[in-house]
Amino acid sequence: MNQVTKFDGTHEDLIHDVAFNYYGNRLATCSSDQKIKIWDYNEGEGIWESNISFKAHSCAVLKTSWAHPEYGQVLASCSFDRSVIVWEESYHDAVKKWTPVATLRDGNGTVQDVEFAPNHLGLRLAIVAADGLVKIYEAMDVTSLAHWTMIDSFPVGEGPSKDEEGNHCLSWSTSKFTSQMMVVGCAKDHVAKIFRQDHNNKWQACEVLGGHGGVVHDVSWAPNMGRSYNLIATACKDGHVRIFKLTDDSQGGALTGGWSRKMFNVTCIADFADHNAEVWRVEWNVTGTILSSSGDDGKVRLWKATYTGDWKCMSVVSAEEGPNAFQR
Amino acid sequence: MVAVVGRDVLKILNVTEWGAEEAINLKAVGVRNNFAGSMDVKWGPTSGRDAKIATIGTNGPIVIWDIGTHNKIGRTIKEHTRSVNRICFSPQEPNLLLSASSDSTIRLWDLRVGNKPGTVMDAKDIVREVQFNPTSMNDIVAGYESGNIQRWDLRNPLAGEKKFMAHMGFVTSLDYHPSGRFLASGGRDRTIKVWDMEDEKRREIHTIPTIQYTSKVQWRPNRPYQLAASFKDESTVQVFDVRRPYVPLHVLSQHDKDATSILWKDSDVLWTVSKDKTFASTLVKGQTISADLLPGGKAAMNCYGQLAFTVSTKAGPDSFERDLVPKPGRPNAKAVALDGSSEPMVYRTRQTGGVFDCELFNHEAFIYCAQNYSMEAGNIREVCEHNSNVAWQANKYRDSQAWTALKLFFSEIAEPAIVVSQVDAVTSEASTTITTKEEEQQDDDDDIDTLETMAAKPVVPSLFAIKVSDAPVKRNWSHDDTVRNLLEFYAEQGEVQMCVTILLVLAEEEDLPEFRLSEQWFGSYIDLLSRFKLWSIATAVSQACKDVRIHTMNQDSTTIHTSCSSCMKPILTRAPSSSGFWACDRCRKVLSSCSVCHKTVRGIFTWCTQCSHGFHLQHAQEWFSQSAECPRTNVAPAGDTG
Numbered sequence: 001m002n003q004v005t006k007f008d009g010t011h012e013d014l015i016h017d018v019a020f021n022y023y024g025n026r027l028a029t030c031s032s033d034q035k036i037k038i039w040d041y042n043e044g045e046g047i048w049e050s051n052i053s054f055k056a057h058s059c060a061v062l063k064t065s066w067a068h069p070e071y072g073q074v075l076a077s078c079s080f081d082r083s084v085i086v087w088e089e090s091y092h093d094a095v096k097k098w099t100p101v102a103t104l105r106d107g108n109g110t111v112q113d114v115e116f117a118p119n120h121l122g123l124r125l126a127i128v129a130a131d132g133l134v135k136i137y138e139a140m141d142v143t144s145l146a147h148w149t150m151i152d153s154f155p156v157g158e159g160p161s162k163d164e165e166g167n168h169c170l171s172w173s174t175s176k177f178t179s180q181m182m183v184v185g186c187a188k189d190h191v192a193k194i195f196r197q198d199h200n201n202k203w204q205a206c207e208v209l210g211g212h213g214g215v216v217h218d219v220s221w222a223p224n225m226g227r228s229y230n231l232i233a234t235a236c237k238d239g240h241v242r243i244f245k246l247t248d249d250s251q252g253g254a255l256t257g258g259w260s261r262k263m264f265n266v267t268c269i270a271d272f273a274d275h276n277a278e279v280w281r282v283e284w285n286v287t288g289t290i291l292s293s294s295g296d297d298g299k300v301r302l303w304k305a306t307y308t309g310d311w312k313c314m315s316v317v318s319a320e321e322g323p324n325a326f327q328r
Numbered sequence: 329m330v331a332v333v334g335r336d337v338l339k340i341l342n343v344t345e346w347g348a349e350e351a352i353n354l355k356a357v358g359v360r361n362n363f364a365g366s367m368d369v370k371w372g373p374t375s376g377r378d379a380k381i382a383t384i385g386t387n388g389p390i391v392i393w394d395i396g397t398h399n400k401i402g403r404t405i406k407e408h409t410r411s412v413n414r415i416c417f418s419p420q421e422p423n424l425l426l427s428a429s430s431d432s433t434i435r436l437w438d439l440r441v442g443n444k445p446g447t448v449m450d451a452k453d454i455v456r457e458v459q460f461n462p463t464s465m466n467d468i469v470a471g472y473e474s475g476n477i478q479r480w481d482l483r484n485p486l487a488g489e490k491k492f493m494a495h496m497g498f499v500t501s502l503d504y505h506p507s508g509r510f511l512a513s514g515g516r517d518r519t520i521k522v523w524d525m526e527d528e529k530r531r532e533i534h535t536i537p538t539i540q541y542t543s544k545v546q547w548r549p550n551r552p553y554q555l556a557a558s559f560k561d562e563s564t565v566q567v568f569d570v571r572r573p574y575v576p577l578h579v580l581s582q583h584d585k586d587a588t589s590i591l592w593k594d595s596d597v598l599w600t601v602s603k604d605k606t607f608a609s610t611l612v613k614g615q616t617i618s619a620d621l622l623p624g625g626k627a628a629m630n631c632y633g634q635l636a637f638t639v640s641t642k643a644g645p646d647s648f649e650r651d652l653v654p655k656p657g658r659p660n661a662k663a664v665a666l667d668g669s670s671e672p673m674v675y676r677t678r679q680t681g682g683v684f685d686c687e688l689f690n691h692e693a694f695i696y697c698a699q700n701y702s703m704e705a706g707n708i709r710e711v712c713e714h715n716s717n718v719a720w721q722a723n724k725y726r727d728s729q730a731w732t733a734l735k736l737f738f739s740e741i742a743e744p745a746i747v748v749s750q751v752d753a754v755t756s757e758a759s760t761t762i763t764t765k766e767e768e769q770q771d772d773d774d775d776i777d778t779l780e781t782m783a784a785k786p787v788v789p790s791l792f793a794i795k796v797s798d799a800p801v802k803r804n805w806s807h808d809d810t811v812r813n814l815l816e817f818y819a820e821q822g823e824v825q826m827c828v829t830i831l832l833v834l835a836e837e838e839d840l841p842e843f844r845l846s847e848q849w850f851g852s853y854i855d856l857l858s859r860f861k862l863w864s865i866a867t868a869v870s871q872a873c874k875d876v877r878i879h880t881m882n883q884d885s886t887t888i889h890t891s892c893s894s895c896m897k898p899i900l901t902r903a904p905s906s907s908g909f910w911a912c913d914r915c916r917k918v919l920s921s922c923s924v925c926h927k928t929v930r931g932i933f934t935w936c937t938q939c940s941h942g943f944h945l946q947h948a949q950e951w952f953s954q955s956a957e958c959p960r961t962n963v964a965p966a967g968d969t970g
Contacts, residue, residue, distance in 0.1 A: 004634065004683045004684060004685055005682050005683045006680075006681070006682035007638055007680070007681040007683075008680060008681075008682070009676065013572070013574040013677055014575070014619075014622055014623075014624060014638075014640060014677050014679055015626075015638040015679060015681060016622060016623045016626065017623070017626050018626050018627070018636045018637065018681070019628055020628050020629070020636065022859060023630075023631070023859055023861065024632050024634070027628075027636055027683065029638075031574075032575045032622060033574045034574060058518060058537065058538070058540070059539050060575060060622060062623065080539070167621070175848065176847075176848065176851045177847055177848060177851070177877070217623065218623075223822075224848055224852070225819070225848070225852045226824060226827065226845040226846070226848035226849035226851075226852055227820060227845070228816070228819070228845060277642075280623040280624050280625050281623060281625060281626040281627065283626070283627060283629070284629075285629040285631075285633075285688060285689065286629070286630070286631045286689070286856065286859065287689070287822035287823075287852075287856070288822055289821065290629065290688055292627035292628070292635065292637070293627070294626055294627045294637060295625065295639070296624055296625070296639075296640065296641060296642055297639075297641065298639045298640065298680070299639060300625070300635070300637045300639055302688070315686075317627075317635065317637065317686070318639065318680070319637075319639070319680035320680060
């Protein structure tokens, strides 16, 4: 394993999110120091270089998400300051610059997650705020990006939520040939729920992923890649990483269009407490075969299924232990 | 007891552990005297019989209330010619009151002497804020509309010290550190700055960027590094440790609307009032540490198998050092210890991270295979052989075996003997190669078992016995199930490359039932190819797919707009009355004309690389065979035309 680049000291406070773009050759990091930093891969030297850093919000920047490159170099960020800002890279006199093209600010409370929808749905993004409302925005004119219209809004739980300590998170299903789906972590209920559009294109709460012993910090829907089932991973405050398998009961219901609230048979196929500390984030690789989880134990763990279908920890990575940390 | 004032509130509350109740309502007294509303209130430092509070009336004057004996107005001060912005009692000399006014003066009032005019300090700037130094009686500091801060010595009211620029925009709030040495200032520029007033250079030693501009800032008693602030248009009150400027220690959300003022009752209890017309007393100790709610780490993987991550650790419970560690090396030159210790510390987060090359995805093999696999659906045996070799070249031994096995399924009946030996050879060779590879050693062994069972099928003697007696057909036996197993196996591994290529190669031969997942495989494979920017291959795959949705994928949301090259008017190709695609409706010019014959070029259009004038291909060839220059501009095209 080659260590390419270290982040140490590049931000003035905690880095909360790192996100690769679609091609995997750019990286955005965002931090409590209110800045976003863009890293570019220098293929010749094999290192990552940070050329641009800009003040993005007036509070901690919690998450960033890249739009599909079809729409240009576009980034969305959400923050404690209750806003979501859409950024676009522009050139002025051969100088690259990130400019805020739109600010979405109509919620009460921290915007806790933002994620662009899969490309086939157009230029859309979903946000969830501390008030427990998921909102879906769409750029009506993909050439200007300044105008975003809220096309959907639905609460994740029953009744209003004013739990400042709660955390909401969401992840789109990237599957192209099913109805729109996403999984949402619901702060106070200690569960994650699958939301799906019904026949009237209304988002409905469907299956519940339960068994969490605390707030769900993060959810991640694995790229389907034509598997007969779906995988969703959750990161929980109770220190566990869980993988849920969604098998389609309804004999092709998902694909042929039949709608039902209980379409998937949900089973928790893996439950790991290896971190032994709060687990913050989980994310799948592009083929949905490797799961990464990061926890307060200062380690990233990578999980992979064996050929018999059991999920195992394939390696533990930490910055301090250098190249030996990658234990096969 | 706390005095609370507002637009039509003038009360004294009695705050206990269990709640607050109204002790005295001065509104009635105030209404009678026309001072019902107030902008600011301060308790005099004396208590008991001499207790006084001072308020700034909404309609101008400063009103001193004698509340120790009888709730009445002691004195009204009307000398300021414009509105008063802040008043401040001296912490050491209880009868001295300072007032800051928009009439560009600061005035000092001695309340012992009835109706004596105050000392006037001419600030030459609208005075927003004034504060006494808690340790030095004659030292006061004032904040101005221009963003300047100025220190005054009360013994010399004619001239203050030199002003210094503290903020862009007006100074909203000032508070002296209990040590008397440091000053916190809030400004319109949405920052709180901490100044060392003993340093002649007047540099800020801490800067806190805040969510909104502060309406009030106050140091926390007995916590030398902490201060609380309320903000304009912001319902939360935040407590900061100045050593960690970006993350508030606590975010208190007691109110629904803007918190307008704050006051530390003691080091653990903070009193706040808000535009939602409530007063709140908050036990700050034990509140959620807001840093605990912030995600401490994240990992992400790209399609090249690189892992980018950050992770943090928390050491020990509830302490400042839990999230932060002292920075190694020399402390920052600006650092000054606020708690009186000689060693100033600069901290950094307990977080590490970077981008590592973890080889999580063999992208080189993927790209090699994508570029070299044959997807032709004709000659299965040759194509399988070719693909097997490609996979072998890419060190994908398992895939190479699979291709070989596929080839065997379609083998001519004449060569069963060769087939058997070939399978054996390949299998043994593959297993030795794989065992020398470290990667996924055990997993691959499992895999070989499955493959061997698959590959072993053709060599089962009974099967062959039956088949050989049949008429020579291309397909040895019905192996749809085996192929389907193979596809599902690869789908399970996320190897859509294999799934798609096999599907395409077998498209005509294999009577495969409709795979409802196959379009997902195509979609995913095309997406993966796009990530590696292999556009041509992605297009070839989508063109080769029979599924309509995949086949027409590239046509989705693709539109071509044409405009006239001389007047920029969009060309409507379908309008019946118009001249169509070949001429512009507005300027009546012929579009894309040939520079030689001046007729519209329909078909291959070539153009001069220098001036972009166009030609019929034939005319261009003829012209440039005789002349080196473009017929329109007389410049020589660089290199070839078209």
